[in-house]
Amino acid sequence: MEGRDETITKHEQLLQHIEGLKIGTKISVRKLAKEMSVSEGTAYRAVKDAENLGIVVTKERIGTVRVEKKPRNISEQLTFADVVEIVEGHMIGGADGLNKHLHKYVIGAMEVDAMARYIDAGSLLIVGNRADAHSLALEQGAGVLITGGFGTSREVKELADTLDLPIFSSRHDTFTVASLINRAIFDRLIKKKIMIVEDIVNTRAKIHALKLSSTVADCKALADQTGQLRLPVIDEWNRVLGIVNRSDMKGLPDGQSIEKLLVRNPVTAGLQTSLASAAQLMMWEGVDFLPIVDRNRKLVATVSRKEVLQAMRDARKQPQLGETFDHLIWNGFADERDEEGRLFFHGFITPQMATDLGTISEGILTTVMTQAALRAAKDMTGNDFVLDNMSTYFVRPVQIEDPVTVMPRLLEASRRTCKIEIEMLHDDSLVAKAVLTLHSIEHG
Secondary structure (H helix, E strand, O other): OHHHHHHHHHHHHHHHHHHOOOOOOEEOHHHHHHHHOOOHHHHHHHHHHHHHHOOEEEEOOOEEEEOOOOOOOOOOOOEHHHHHHHOOOEEEEOHHHOOOEOOEEEEOOOOHHHHOOOOOOOEEEEEOOOHHHHHHHHHOOOEEEEOOOOOOOHHHHHHHHHHOOOEEEOOOOHHHHHHHHHHHHHHHHHHHHOOEHHHOOOOOOOOOOEEOOOEHHHHHHHHHHHOOOEEEEEOOOOEEEEEEEHHHHOOOOOOOEOHHHOEEOOOOEOOOOEHHHHHHHHHHHOOOEEEEEOOOOEEEEEEEHHHHHHHHHHHHOOOOOOOOHHHHHHOOEEEEEOOOOOEEEEEEOOHHHEOOOOOEOHHHHHHHHHHHHHHHHHHHHOOOEEEEEEEEEEOOOOOOOOEEEEEEEEEEEOOOEEEEEEEEEEOOEEEEEEEEEEEEOOOO
16 A cells, blocks of 8 residues: 555656646656656656646657646637647747737738738738738738748748737648638637536535545435535545445444445546536436546545536537537438427438448438437427437438438337437438437436
């Protein structure tokens, strides 16, 4: 036990050492191991943990570098430094302005006089080998991205350095860099919307947990105090050993140790676990709360099913930011109801749904049927569901721009599960069919 404690202490010392390094310092695993008198394997694990904590990053051709930890509340705006990395650019001038945010980009496919109406402070001009446009953008407070790998004049470079406005070059063409920037913006919006455990727990609050030496009386008292029926049990170094259940204490003497009642190796989650994943974990395991642990399995917080579900409901009330692939696939489908009020969907097979051979992707059709089932189950029960299992049958091919109808039919439902049959039709002929079993995340 003492040896394990020493290893953990050394690991924490390594993390503290890395955290104490100056921002921008390059980190070598071999050098770190030598400086701290540890094996390279131990040093490597510490560097990877530091990367997960967001205090170092590893980039191709650059290596591992100490960086400022970004706050969890991800900014919706990109910095010029973000764009340089996204477009694989190289700096020409104005490097001191890399941390500034841009609020829009302008493609310079117009005369210089016309550009002036669209360029303002905080924007980014995307343009080719046109020094007059470069000067105009900088003078109006904008950064400049030069496409095609071109450079600029010495005067423009000096102007960028004077104004602390970045000017950088990318080998890609205008369409490619605009697409890369757009993708980065949407990815950031999606990440901002997805809530994680860290967003809803307070790691500085007192943690209610039992020790291995605790008694039945201790467990009952803590359960009554917190309202939690299941409680984590930790060792002297705050690592999670297991869980005890308040209901298992009935009829036992108050002085009895809880050790024999301990359920070891319980399911846990981390601070970076998404709330949807935490809800599914609790559903699958049939538990009402999760211990939240760090990478050393030390307890940092607990979260209840009620807290997770409430946070997910609140998140759904926020406006949709960015579009995931599921949203993009489903965008071409509309809801309708038949004479009896039953929900069904119709839409078109778009070119984006095809494979490179021109056939329709079975994966896309599966996604469409899954989305239809989840929406139908929500409509019928009011609950949110996750897919438990699915059987699919592909009956005949469909072509690009073919109209299809997706018909859900409820086979059976209970408080926790829902079985739905989905039929996809084209011209009243069956195209594909699926039977899906869904599990409600509202109930364990």
